[in-house]
Every structure is written in C-alpha cells, then in structure tokens.
Amino acid sequence: MMVFRHSAATSGMRASDQSNSFLEVTAVGKTFSPDRKPVEAIRSVNLAVGRSEFVTLLGPSGCGKSTLLLMMAGLEVPTSGEIRIGGTRVTGPRADNGIVFQDHTLLPWKTIIDNVLLPIRILGLPTAKYRQRAEELLELVGLHEFRDKRPKQLSGGMKQRAAICRALVHDPQLLLMDEPFSALDAITRDEMNIILMDIWERYHTTVVFVTHSIREAVLLSDRVIVLGGRPATIAYELQVPFERPRSFALTETSEFNQLSGVLRSKIEQGIGRARDAHPPALARGAE
Amino acid sequence: MNEPGSLVGPQSARRSFAPKFAVALKHSRPILLPLALAGVALALWQVLTAWRRIPTVILPSPVEVVTLLLKIYPALLNHGLQTTAEIMFSFAIGALVGVALAVAVVSSQWVKEALYPNLVFFQLIPKIAMAPLFVVWFGIGSGARLAFAVFITFFPIFIAAADGLLNVDPDLVRLCRGLTASKWQIFAIIRFPYAVPAIFSGMKIGITMAVIGVIVGEFIVAQKGLGYLVLFAASQADTPLIFASIAVLCAIGLGLFGVVALAERIALKWYGA
Ligand SMILES: Nc1ncnc2c1ncn2[C@@H]1O[C@H](COP(=O)(O)OP(=O)(O)O)[C@@H](O)[C@H]1O
Ligand SMILES: [Mg+2]
Numbered sequence: 001m002m003v004f005r006h007s008a009a010t011s012g013m014r015a016s017d018q019s020n021s022f023l024e025v026t027a028v029g030k031t032f033s034p035d036r037k038p039v040e041a042i043r044s045v046n047l048a049v050g051r052s053e054f055v056t057l058l059g060p061s062g063c064g065k066s067t068l069l070l071m072m073a074g075l076e077v078p079t080s081g082e083i084r085i086g087g088t089r090v091t092g093p094r095a096d097n098g099i100v101f102q103d104h105t106l107l108p109w110k111t112i113i114d115n116v117l118l119p120i121r122i123l124g125l126p127t128a129k130y131r132q133r134a135e136e137l138l139e140l141v142g143l144h145e146f147r148d149k150r151p152k153q154l155s156g157g158m159k160q161r162a163a164i165c166r167a168l169v170h171d172p173q174l175l176l177m178d179e180p181f182s183a184l185d186a187i188t189r190d191e192m193n194i195i196l197m198d199i200w201e202r203y204h205t206t207v208v209f210v211t212h213s214i215r216e217a218v219l220l221s222d223r224v225i226v227l228g229g230r231p232a233t234i235a236y237e238l239q240v241p242f243e244r245p246r247s248f249a250l251t252e253t254s255e256f257n258q259l260s261g262v263l264r265s266k267i268e269q270g271i272g273r274a275r276d277a278h279p280p281a282l283a284r285g286a287e
Numbered sequence: 288m289n290e291p292g293s294l295v296g297p298q299s300a301r302r303s304f305a306p307k308f309a310v311a312l313k314h315s316r317p318i319l320l321p322l323a324l325a326g327v328a329l330a331l332w333q334v335l336t337a338w339r340r341i342p343t344v345i346l347p348s349p350v351e352v353v354t355l356l357l358k359i360y361p362a363l364l365n366h367g368l369q370t371t372a373e374i375m376f377s378f379a380i381g382a383l384v385g386v387a388l389a390v391a392v393v394s395s396q397w398v399k400e401a402l403y404p405n406l407v408f409f410q411l412i413p414k415i416a417m418a419p420l421f422v423v424w425f426g427i428g429s430g431a432r433l434a435f436a437v438f439i440t441f442f443p444i445f446i447a448a449a450d451g452l453l454n455v456d457p458d459l460v461r462l463c464r465g466l467t468a469s470k471w472q473i474f475a476i477i478r479f480p481y482a483v484p485a486i487f488s489g490m491k492i493g494i495t496m497a498v499i500g501v502i503v504g505e506f507i508v509a510q511k512g513l514g515y516l517v518l519f520a521a522s523q524a525d526t527p528l529i530f531a532s533i534a535v536l537c538a539i540g541l542g543l544f545g546v547v548a549l550a551e552r553i554a555l556k557w558y559g560a
Contacts, residue, residue, distance in 0.1 A: 093465045097466070101462065108558065121476065122467070170466075
C-alpha cells in the first residue's frame with residue numbers, strides 16, 4: 001500500500017543528500033505583510049527530507065515552525081524560494097498530505113469513525129472502500145470501541161488519536177504535525193509519543209513534526225532541525241542515532257540526555273542571536 | 288432516611304419512597320416553582336380587584352377575563368388564526384432571508400466587508416419607529432404588515448447566522464483547505480453545520496420579533512387580527528376584551544416559541560453539543 005523504505009535511523013543520511021529526498025525546501029523565505037510593516041518570519045531555509053524520514057522542527061514559540069509547516073502543506077505561499085514534494089513544486093494544498101494540529105478539530109456532530117473518514121468525503125473517494133482502513137487505524141490507536149461515539153465522549157488524548165487516524169485515512173505520503181500533543185498533559189503526551197512511534201513503525205509515512213519539547217523531538221525523530229533567530233533560519237541539525245523501534249527507556253540513557261543537552265544549548269544560542277525587545281520565551285513543557 | 292442498621296420488612300419500602308419523592312420534586316422544581324408563583328400572582332390580582340373594588344374598565348379580574356374568553360372564543364380564534372398565519376409566514380420568510388444573507392456575507396470577503404458593519408449598525412436602529420414607513424411604501428394592506436414583520440424578524444436571525452458561520456475554528460477550515468476542499472465543501476461540511484446552534488438561537492429571538500412585527504402591523508393597518516382587536520377594544524373602552532386578546536396572543540407566542548425551541552432541541556441532539 002505504501003512505498004516505504006526505512007531510510008533513517010542508522011543510515012547516516014545527511015540533509016544535503018538530495019538523491020533520495022522526497023520533500024525539498026530550497027532557499028525558502030517568508031515575509032508577512034498584514035499592514036504597512038512587513039515581518040520577515042523565515043529566511044532562506046534549505047531542507048531535504050527523505051522518504052519515510054521522521055523530521056522534527058524544534059524551536060521556541062514564534063520562531064516560524066508553523067509557518068514553515070503550512071508552506072509545506074501548501075496553505076501558505078513562500079515569498080522566496082520553493083518547496084517540492086516528490087519532485088513537483090508545491091503551489092497549493094495536495095490531496096496527498098495528512099495534517100494534525102494542536103487542537104483535534106473533530107466535528108462534534110459526527111461519530112469518531114465519520115470524523116476519521118472526513119478526508120475521504122472531501123476528496124470524493126469511495127467511503128466504503130476506506131472504511132476498513134479507518135477501522136484498522138482506530139484499532140491501532142486503541143479507539144476501535146469508540147468508533148460510534150461522539151468526540152465529547154472522549155478524553156483529550158483520545159480525540160487527538162482520532163485526529164491522527166483522520167490525517168492518515170487517505171494514505172497520505174506526507175504527514176504534517178504542528179505541536180499535536182502540546183495541549184495534552186504530560187502522561188497522556190508520553191502515551192501519544194508511543195502511539196505515534198507505533199504508527200510510524202506500521203506505515204513508515206514521511207513525517208514533519210513540530211514541537212518545542214526537546215525530549216519529544218529526540219525520542220521520535222530521525223533528524224531534528226533547530227529553528228532560531230529573527231528572522232528564523234536553521235540554527236542546527238541533529239541526526240538522531242538511536243535504533244528503532246525505540247521505547248521510553250531510551251530517555252533515561254546518558255546518550256539521550258547528552259543529545260538533549262546539545263539541542264538545549266543550540267536553542268539558547270538561537271534565542272541569543274534573536275535577542276531583541278521581545279525575546280521569545282522557551283515554552284514550558286520542553287522537558 | 289439515613290438511620291444506621293439494616294431494617295427489613297415494610298419499613299424499608301417506606302424509606303425508599305421518601306428519597307424517590309425528593310428526587311422527583313427536585314427534578315420538577317424548575318417547572319413547579321414558576322407555575323406556583325404565577326398562580327399566586329393571579330390569585331393576588333383576583334383578590335386585589337375584588338377587595339379594592341377596582342372598576343372593570345381599569346383592571347378586570349382574571350375571572351372576568353376568562354369568562355369573556357370562554358364566551359367569545361370563536362371570534363378570538365378567528366382573529367387569532369389570522370395573526371398566527373401572518374406570524375408564521377413572516378417568520379419563515381424572515382428566517383430564509385436572514386440565513387441566505389448570512390451565507391452571502393460569509394461567501395465573499397467583499398460582500399462581508401461592505402455589508403456586515405452596515406447591518407450590525409442597522410440592528411441598533413429602533414425599527415418599530417419605521418413601521419409607518421412600510422405603509423407609505425406598501426399601501427394599506429397586508430403587504431405593509433408582512434413586510435414590516437419580515438423586516439424585524441430577519442435581523443436577529445441574520446446576525447446570529449453570520450456570527451455562527453464566521454466563527455468556525457480557523458484550524459478546522461485550514462485542515463479542510465489543506466485537503467484540497469473547495470469553498471463550497473467547506474461551507475456544506477463545516478461552516479453550515481457549525482452555525483446550526485447559532486441559527487437556532489437567532490430564530491428564537493426571530494419568532495418573538497415576528498409576533499411583535501405582526502401586532503404592530505395590525506395596530507397600523509388591519510381589519511382583522513388580534514392587534515386590530517386590541518385597538519378596537521381600546522377604542523370601545525372594553526378592557527376585558529383587551530386582556531382576552533392579549534391572553535390569546537400570549538398563548539400563540541408561547542406555542543410558536545415552543546415549536547422553535549423543540550426544533551432546536553432536536554437539532555442540538557443531532558449536533559451532539
Ligand atoms: N498570518 C500571519 N500574519 C502575520 N504574521 C504572522 C502570521 N503568521 C505568523 N506570523 C508571525 O511569524 C512568526 C512565526 O510564527 P509561527 O510560524 O506561528 O511560529 P511558531 O509556530 O514557531 O510558534 C511570528 O512572529 C508570527 O507573529
Ligand atoms: Mg506554531
């Protein structure tokens with residue numbers, strides 16, 4: 001069903017390795033000009049993501065992570081440079097993306113299964129054909145019994161799991177996640193990290209994941225991209241060397257903590273470079 | 288109720304009755320309490336009119352009003368049906384126009400920018416004062432009455448519907464756009480269903496406005512209807528008839544509001560709010 005090739009973990013793929021990159025961000029900049037005063041949010045970002053790679057954009061709030069992700073989704077237009085997915089230039093939304101935001105955005109009047117099938121309806125695909133996949137996804141995240149319930153009958157973590165199923169139901173090649181677990185409590189968040197790793201093991205979808213949690217970034221990713229500065233640029237890139245499948249025990253190891261420490265100092269440097277009248281706060285929950 | 292120990296036999300049956308009764312009372316209290324208060328007020332009114340010998344032309348007693356009501360109910364029903372039909376018609380047209388205009392407003396940025404602030408400003412105008420204008424425009428007939436009632440009905444429905452349609456979670460719209468959803472799809476799948484609760488709260492205001500609109504219309508131009516009857520009775524100093532007409536009007540207003548509220552309940556159940 002999916003093209004998958006486990007390219008990441010131990011293969012030592014570099015960002016500049018364009019040969020097998022699925023998502024290419026080339027010299028992308030973004031300047032917002034809502035009124036007279038333009039705001040340059042992002043400047044000349046270069047990034048290449050391989051197929052089935054799990055890449056995390058890490059940085060403090062307001063550093064342009066969402067903006068970069070939305071440009072990948074075709075929902076914002078870069079003011080300079082270009083983004084290509086599978087060799088084709090992104091000029092707008094593509095049917096082949098799955099998106100998860102911080103808020104679950106489930107429709108309150110629909111059952112969980114119907115919520116999961118929303119992309120199928122939007123894309124005009126045959127619902128009957130995808131129902132089985134929807135159920136399979138719900139099973140995978142432990143929501144099968146809740147398929148006919150309404151969102152309000154579910155906890156925050158369960159709703160977000162349903163939102164992930166919705167993002168994957170049409171078998172997208174690229175999964176874009178903007179701080180999907182930031183609104184959840186710490187314990188639920190850990191659970192969600194495990195579930196997301198399970199999903200990735202199963203489907204090997206290419207993922208671009210946004211977070212401001214260093215631990216989450218290191219645990220989940222093949223590669224961490226630290227954004228920083230004003231305007232934001234790539235401040236640092238870290239290849240995460242840990243074997244998959246990973247477990248939470250990993251977070252207790254000294255290598256893990258050493259890598260986290262490196263990222264923390266790089267984020268701080270990024271903030272230092274950007275120090276101005278309103279230094280962005282490193283959001284809590286980075287631990 | 289909370290004596291310790293385990294008593295068996297007939298006593299335990301009696302003990303279980305008391306809490307059951309208390310629960311039933313607690314649940315019906317929101318209905319019983321206002322009804323009791325209204326009953327007390329009516330009784331006080333009755334007592335006051337008898338005791339102070341207030342002349343009927345100033346304030347008839349409830350009993351007098353009810354007596355008259357029972358005596359002339361075919362005539363009241365006749366006028367009442369005319370008024371009800373006009374309220375329902377004005378409400379239906381007002382709701383349709385209100386929702387349609389709200390849809391137009393949210394579907395185009397230009398229309399929204401041009402129209403929305405003006406309509407919100409218009410909402411602040413005391414529209415009752417404009418009723419005579421409708422006679423100038425539509426002549427002496429049902430046209431003026433209905434046009435005016437539609438005019439004041441549509442406003443609250445329009446404002447509520449536009450608010451509901453505009454206040455959809457922007458992330459949800461973004462998510463759908465990100466899946467290549469068309470504007471029409473976003474409207475049909477997301478915006479409109481999201482606005483349903485707002486539209487219903489607008490319609491609950493709208494139905495009361497339709498009652499006011501038709502009555503004011505009947506005050507100005509009518510040969511029939513409860514508004515006409517109230518004015519006619521006033522000109523004859525027939526105070527009991529005024530009260531009887533108003534009583535019928537209250538029943539109609541309450542009934543129609545009940546229908547809208549019931550529809551809302553059904554809709555919200557579907558909505559899953
Ligand atoms: N639509 C917009 N109009 C104007 N400025 C924006 C807009 N979206 C984002 N920005 C600005 O761009 C910067 C990056 O924002 P964002 O991508 O949301 O950051 P992050 O997701 O890292 O918190 C911020 O300074 C923000 O104020
Ligand atoms: Mg963000």
